[in-house]
Structure formats: structure tokens, C-alpha cells
Amino acid sequence: MKNIIDTLIFVKKGKAMKVGILGGGQLGRMLLQAAANFDVTTYVLENDPQCPSAHLCHHFTLGDIQNYDQVYAFGKNLDAITIEIEAVNVAALEQLEKEGVKVYPTPSAIKIIKNKILQKQFYHQHEIPTSPFHVTSHSTELLQHISFLPAVHKLGEGGYDGKGVQVINNESEIELGFNAPSVLEKKVKIAKEIALIVGMNEAGKTIIYPPAEMIFDPVYNLLDYQLSPAKLDEKILWKAQAMARKVVTELKSPGLFAVELFVDQLGDVFVNETAPRVHNSGHHTIEANYSSQYDMLWRILLNYPLGNPNEILPSAIVNIIGAPGYTGDVLYEGLEEVLAMDNVFVHLYGKKQTKPGRKMGHVTIISNDYLDLTHKANKIKHTLKAITA
Ligand SMILES: Nc1ncnc2c1ncn2[C@@H]1O[C@H](COP(=O)(O)OP(=O)(O)O)[C@@H](O)[C@H]1O
Ligand SMILES: [Mg+2]
Numbered sequence: 001m002k003n004i005i006d007t008l009i010f011v012k013k014g015k016a017m018k019v020g021i022l023g024g025g026q027l028g029r030m031l032l033q034a035a036a037n038f039d040v041t042t043y044v045l046e047n048d049p050q051c052p053s054a055h056l057c058h059h060f061t062l063g064d065i066q067n068y069d070q071v072y073a074f075g076k077n078l079d080a081i082t083i084e085i086e087a088v089n090v091a092a093l094e095q096l097e098k099e100g101v102k103v104y105p106t107p108s109a110i111k112i113i114k115n116k117i118l119q120k121q122f123y124h125q126h127e128i129p130t131s132p133f134h135v136t137s138h139s140t141e142l143l144q145h146i147s148f149l150p151a152v153h154k155l156g157e158g159g160y161d162g163k164g165v166q167v168i169n170n171e172s173e174i175e176l177g178f179n180a181p182s183v184l185e186k187k188v189k190i191a192k193e194i195a196l197i198v199g200m201n202e203a204g205k206t207i208i209y210p211p212a213e214m215i216f217d218p219v220y221n222l223l224d225y226q227l228s229p230a231k232l233d234e235k236i237l238w239k240a241q242a243m244a245r246k247v248v249t250e251l252k253s254p255g256l257f258a259v260e261l262f263v264d265q266l267g268d269v270f271v272n273e274t275a276p277r278v279h280n281s282g283h284h285t286i287e288a289n290y291s292s293q294y295d296m297l298w299r300i301l302l303n304y305p306l307g308n309p310n311e312i313l314p315s316a317i318v319n320i321i322g323a324p325g326y327t328g329d330v331l332y333e334g335l336e337e338v339l340a341m342d343n344v345f346v347h348l349y350g351k352k353q354t355k356p357g358r359k360m361g362h363v364t365i366i367s368n369d370y371l372d373l374t375h376k377a378n379k380i381k382h383t384l385k386a387i388t389a
Contacts, residue, residue, distance in 0.1 A: 016041045019301055020075055022065040023084040024051035026349040026359065027278050030286065031084065032056040034294035038302060045074045052349045053084075068092045075101055080301050082255070083277050086114040087157075104301055105255035105276035112251065113276045117156040117183050123271055126250045128243055130271045131186045131262075139179040146171050148186065156181040188270055192263040194230050195281035196244040199256045199296045201306055206245055207296070209289065209309040211237060212281045212317075225377045226317045227370065228284055232263070239269045247274050256297040258282060280319075284364045287345050288315035313366040316373040318380045320348070322358035326387040330354035332361075334383035343367055344376065346384075360386040 016039045021028045024046030032053055035042050044057040047064050054060050063070035065085070071092035075081045080102035081093070093107040105113075112118045123130040134145055136153070145151070149171070155164035155178050166176050167187065177184075193216070197209040213230030232240070244259035251257070251274075258279030260272040282293035291299070291307020299307055320332075329352060339346055348361040363384065365376045 017079045017302055018043060018077070020045065020078045020081040021053070021057070021084055022071065022074075022081065022088045024048065024053035024057075024060075025084055026052045026361075027084040027280070028053035029056055029349060030283070030347070031082075031278055031294045031297060034292060034298055037295070038298050040298065040302060043074070043078060045071065050352060052351060065089065072096065075103075080104065082297065082301060083110065086110060086276065087160075088114075090114070102301070104253065105251070105257070106253040109251040109253035109255070109276050113274055115156050116154045116159070116273070117181060119273060120183050120185070122250070123247075126246065128246055128250070128271055129269060131188050133183050133185045136177070136182050136184055137180075139174070139177040142168065142174040142177045142184065145184055146174075148184065150187040152185045152187050153177045154183050154185065156183065188262045189265045190262050191265045191267075192230065192232070193272070194232070194240060194261050194263060195279065196240060196259045196261065197256065197279060197282045197285075197293055197309070198244050198248045198259060199293075199300055199306060199309070200248050200254050201300050202254050202303055204249070205306060206248060207306050207309045208241055208245060209282065209285060209293070210311050211240060212284070214281065225319070225374075225381065226281060226284070227373060228288065228315050228317075229311060231370075233267065236263055236267055236269060243269060243271055247271060251276075254300055256293055256300060280359075280362075283347070283362050284315040284317045284366075285309075286347075287364050288313055288366050313368055314370065314373060315367075316365045316377045318363045318365070318377050318384075319359060320361035320363065320384055320386050322354040322356050322360055323385045323387050324356045327355045328353060328388040330360060330386050331389045333385040333387050338363060338380055338384045341365075341376065341380075344380070354386045354388060358386075 018041045020043040024044045029052040042057040043059045044053045045061045045063050065088045068089050071089040075096040090107050090111045093103050097103045112122045120133050150169040153166045193214040194211045200206045210229035212228040214226050215224045248257050258275045262270045278293050285292040289311050343366050345364045367373050
């Protein structure tokens with residue numbers, strides 16, 4: 001009898017933490033899939049009731065993640081809150097933090113990162129190598145920077161997936177620039193684009209995932225496919241790892257962060273941008289690494305020991321992107337053929353509607369053999385298509 005009572009008391013004391021996620025997209029969905037392994041009650045705030053996360057959380061709240069009152073009301077009874085997108089109401093998160101809600105990443109880190117101007121200034125202040133830049137308020141100011149070209153113009157806020165990023169090679173292209181607060185960065189002669197995912201817990205301990213290497217689709221400027229671990233000279237990897245860790249330790253925020261970096265043709269490394277959340281460059285960690293980025297973020301949010309970020313096997317990711325010319329109810333052509341392939345894992349995000357360029361899912365391939373990875377990645381790209389009936 002006593003044992004039963006002890007057990008009941010234990011269960012009561014060990015009440016599951018209530019954790020909220022701002023945003024209900026595919027990153028939130030995969031975070032919720034990992035949450036099922038923990039003793040946690042999950043809450044999602046999102047304004048689309050059909051979003052990829054809606055049916056996977058315990059409690060879904062329909063609302064605007066940019067609205068102060070709605071974010072505050074959503075968060076005030078939670079133990080902890082995290083984000084799956086940066087475009088959130090930071091003032092509400094600051095208030096919740098003051099009232100004792102654990103907000104990871106911290107509101108001050110989100111504030112810096114969500115604005116590309118503040119983000120670049122942050123790298124500069126902390127002597128983290130990043131390409132040289134000027135801040136512009138109006139497109140007319142680009143005329144003062146002709147000698148700085150070729151450069152890349154980036155909207156301070158409101159851009160996503162390559163929208164809000166404009167290459168300006170020479171004077172004849174300056175009309176393509178943004179007429180809003182932006183940053184004009186020197187164009188880097190990129191040899192490789194890599195991403196490093198860093199996790200930091202409450203005690204300030206960090207872990208870092210093996211690097212991922214990206215290959216972009218020239219039409220949509222979306223990721224085409226990705227390999228991990230990236231093939232990198234050891235010294236370049238050390239530089240990149242030191243820089244990525246420094247970004248996170250200087251942000252002084254627990255959480256999970258993805259640091260995107262450029263390696264140029266001279267072997268110099270520059271931070272491009274940071275995401276203060278789980279990231280598309282870490283999807284492969286679900287099958288290919290001991291602790292996935294999603295598992296790791298729960299460990300951080302719930303203050304459990306950090307997991308092992310290392311890879312079990314090398315991997316590739318192919319994104320399933322809405323095919324050009326198809327808008328409407330989605331149909332996955334070639335799905336059965338891909339599902340029949342060995343060591344290939346299909347993730348569909350549950351989006352009912354496709355449109356050109358929309359991220360509909362991804363496929364992870366694991367193999368010891370890089371040739372096998374690239375061969376299968378290309379085969380999948382040409383087989384699996386998000387079209388309409
Ligand atoms: N300074 C730069 N030099 C060269 N290419 C760049 C530069 N900045 C961005 N790019 C290219 O544009 C892409 C998107 O830019 P990024 O700042 O990462 O925006 P997004 O928020 O859309 O991911 C990068 O992945 C890279 O290919
Ligand atoms: Mg980017």
C-alpha cells in the first residue's frame with residue numbers, strides 16, 4: 001500500500017512540463033514527433049488550423065504569433081516556450097520571461113537574429129568573421145555604394161527562403177534593391193555553403209553537430225540537396241566550429257541554433273546567418289545521428305543531459321518541393337518507388353495544397369558510401385514530384 005501511495009505522490013511531483021511552440025509548420029511537426037518520447041505536454045500557437053503541427057500537439061491554439069496579446073495569453077500558463085520561426089512577437093516573450101516562463105531561445109537572442117541588420121552588427125561587434133556590409137534605409141542609398149558591388153542586398157525583416165535576398169552585381173542592377181531597411185553585403189566567392197547546428201543548455205554547455213554541406217537549386221534558391229558530414233579540410237572545419245560556437249556563446253542563450261557559413265575560394269570562412277531554432281539543415285539527424293536536433297532541443301528545454309550529436313552514418317537530404325506548374329490538392333508522383341528504396345526515409349509534412357516552390361516534405365538517405373548518397377539523391381529528385389491530380 002505504502003508503495004502505491006509513494007508512486008502516486010511521485011507521479012504528482014513529476015508533473016509533465018507544459019511547453020509551448022510558436023509556429024505550427026513542419027519544424028514544429030518534427031519537434032512534436034520527438035516530444036512523444038518525453039514526459040511533456042505540448043501547446044502550439046498558429047493561425048492556420050490545417051498547419052502541419054495541429055494534430056500532433058496536445059493543445060492547439062488558433063492565433064497570431066506576431067500579436068502581443070495572443071502570444072502573452074498563450075504563454076502565461078506555460079513552464080517553457082520555444083519557437084519554430086523567428087517572426088514572433090518578442091515584446092510578449094520578454095514579458096513572459098520576466099514573469100518566470102523559460103523562453104529558449106531568449107527574447108534578446110531572437111531580437112538580434114530576426115533582424116538581418118542587427119544580426120550583422122552583432123557579428124561585427126563580437127569579431128565573428130562575416131562579409132563586410134553597409135546598412136541602407138532606402139534603395140536610393142545604393143547609389144553611394146557602387147564601388148562596393150558586387151553585393152547582396154537583404155531585407156532587415158520579412159524575408160524568408162531566399163525571398164528578401166537580392167544579388168546586385170553592378171550599377172545596372174541597383175533598381176532590384178529593397179526600398180526598406182536592409183543590409184548590403186559584399187558578395188562572397190562561395191566555394192561551399194555549410195551549416196553547423198549548435199546546442200547550448202542552461203549551464204552553458206555546448207554540443208555541435210557534424211557539418212552539413214548544401215547544394216542550391218538555382219531557380220528557387222531553395223536547398224537542392226544536402227550532404228552530411230560535409231567534406232571539408234580539417235582546418236576549415238575547426239575554424240567553422242569555433243565561429244559557430246562563438247555565435248551561440250555570445251548570444252548567451254540556451255537553445256538550439258543553426259549557423260550557416262560560407263567557405264570562400266581562399267579557404268576563408270564567414271558566418272552568413274543564424275537561425276535560433278531547429279533548422280532544415282538538420283532534418284537528417286532524425287535517422288542519421290544518435291540524438292536528433294529535435295531530441296536535443298527537448299533535452300535543453302526540459303533540462304535533461306545533452307545527447308550525442310555525432311552521426312551514425314553519413315546522410316543526404318532531398319527536399320520535396322512543389323513542382324512548377326502545379327497548384328492545388330497535392331499528389332505525390334513516384335512515392336511508392338522511393339518508399340521501396342533501401343535506407344531511404346520519406347517525410348511528408350501533411351500540407352494539403354501544393355504550389356511551385358512550396359516545401360512539401362523531405363527524404364533522408366543514409367549510407368557509408370558518398371557515391372551511393374549522391375546517386376540516390378539524384379534518383380529521388382527525378383522520381384518523386386509534388387504535383388496535383
Ligand atoms: N554575401 C553573400 N555572398 C554570396 N552569396 C550570398 C551572400 N548572402 C547570401 N547569399 C546566397 O543567398 C542565399 C540566401 O541568403 P540568406 O541570407 O541565407 O537568406 P535566407 O534567409 O533566405 O536563407 C544564401 O544561401 C547564399 O546562397
Ligand atoms: Mg539562409
